[in-house]
Amino acid sequence: MNTILVINGSPKGKNSITLHTCLFLEKKFPGYKFDYLDAGQRIKVLEKVFSPALEAIREADLLVFCYPVYTFLVPSQLHRFMELMKGSGLDLSGKAATQVTTSKHFYDITAHRFIEDNCADMGLPFLDGLSADMDDILSEKGRKQAMDWFEFTLWKLSRGEFKKPRIIEGKGIRHLATVPQAVRHEEGKKAVIVTDLLPDDDGLKAMIDRFIAVFPYGCDVINIEDFPFQGGCLSCFNCAATGKCVYKDGFDDFLRGTIHKHDAILYAFRIK
Ligand SMILES: Cc1cc2nc3c(=O)[nH]c(=O)nc-3n(C[C@H](O)[C@H](O)[C@H](O)COP(=O)(O)O)c2cc1C
Known part of the structure; x- marks a missing residue:
């Protein structure tokens, strides 16, 4: 059986x-x-x-x-x-x-x-x-x-009739992004990069640094690795009724009050 x-x-x-x-x-x-x-x-x-x-x-x-x-x-x-x-x-x-x-x-x-x-x-x-x-x-x-x-x-x-797995064997050569001299940043607008950067993500870190250097406006970086999330979405729909999450970790206020206050949001993450 x-x-x-x-x-x-x-x-x-x-x-x-x-x-x-x-x-x-x-x-x-x-x-x-x-x-x-x-x-x-x-x-x-x-x-x-x-x-x-x-x-x-x-x-x-x-x-x-x-x-x-x-x-x-x-x-x-x-x-x-x-x-x-x-x-x-x-x-x-x-x-x-x-x-x-x-x-x-x-x-x-x-x-x-x-x-x-x-x-x-x-x-x-x-x-x-x-x-x-x-x-x-x-x-x-x-x-x-x-x-x-x-x-x-x-x-x-x-x-034993299984699906053929779609696996791509990656043999790429790793190149770190170069970080040029920073351009003059104009006032008036500000972007935010939301990332889940880990200490050994040097490739991603270099890409973020390069973006900040060449982007004509100011840019904040928020690493959600540092945020003390209490857990994943529970599907309780409390937020739909009240705008407040049942978790008391403060992420709902942080999202609206900090992340959403920027003019643009960029997500920077590694693909695994
Ligand atoms: C937070 C949340 C996000 C959802 N996102 C999607 C979605 O992207 N696509 C979709 O077709 N249904 C989406 N749904 C609907 C759920 O897939 C659907 O209600 C599901 O049947 C719930 O199953 P469960 O009772 O097993 O949790 C979402 C529901 C919730 C609560």
Whole structure:
């Protein structure tokens, strides 16, 4: 019997509609053992002790990344989970992965691609996922689509018919940006560079320094690595009603009062 580990990336935990799609599949496919890992809600705990996640992954034949699409991507909690999983060096041989999402199909392909490519990085054979609408589980048609997808996925899994990973072997030569003499900065406008610069990001640092030197206006740098974030978006929609985030880390005021006060925002980050 195949063991299927559903990695629930929704910060809503048990109230996640995406999770309920998997719970529905569990009921419809009683021949399979479903396990659940609450990665979205328990990410702070998993950051401290990742071994329960490793144990659950070790037991599984098929990993199902189950999450809502948030801001064109996966929730930040699942993003962090992927980092921890990749950093763990766990032997994933003999396992495969797929994904289930719910969304309004707005950039769901970007999120799917993110999970798929991260699995490719880990050498995990991948099967195409299900991208359901957030209301699909409530309709006969949506439930049938989920069941058809799962049946087809199991059939492909049994035949070892996986997706060909899209991995680009990079053999580039690294060139550091040169930093010319600073031009005279004009008054009146100011940009801000929002970055997540780490101490060893010398390439990115050189690009930021070069930009500041040649940019005709003033430019502040905000390194969000230094910001004491309490956590990722919980999808509680408190901000929609009141403009205030439920976290008390002050980022909502910092965003509006400092970052948004600039005339232009540039994002500087490394692509991994
Ligand atoms: C903060 C936030 C960002 C979202 N961003 C997107 C998005 O970029 N694209 C999209 O199609 N849906 C987006 N949605 C809608 C969710 O994907 C959708 O409501 C999902 O079904 C929620 O699933 P869950 O109950 O499992 O958390 C967003 C929802 C929230 C709360």
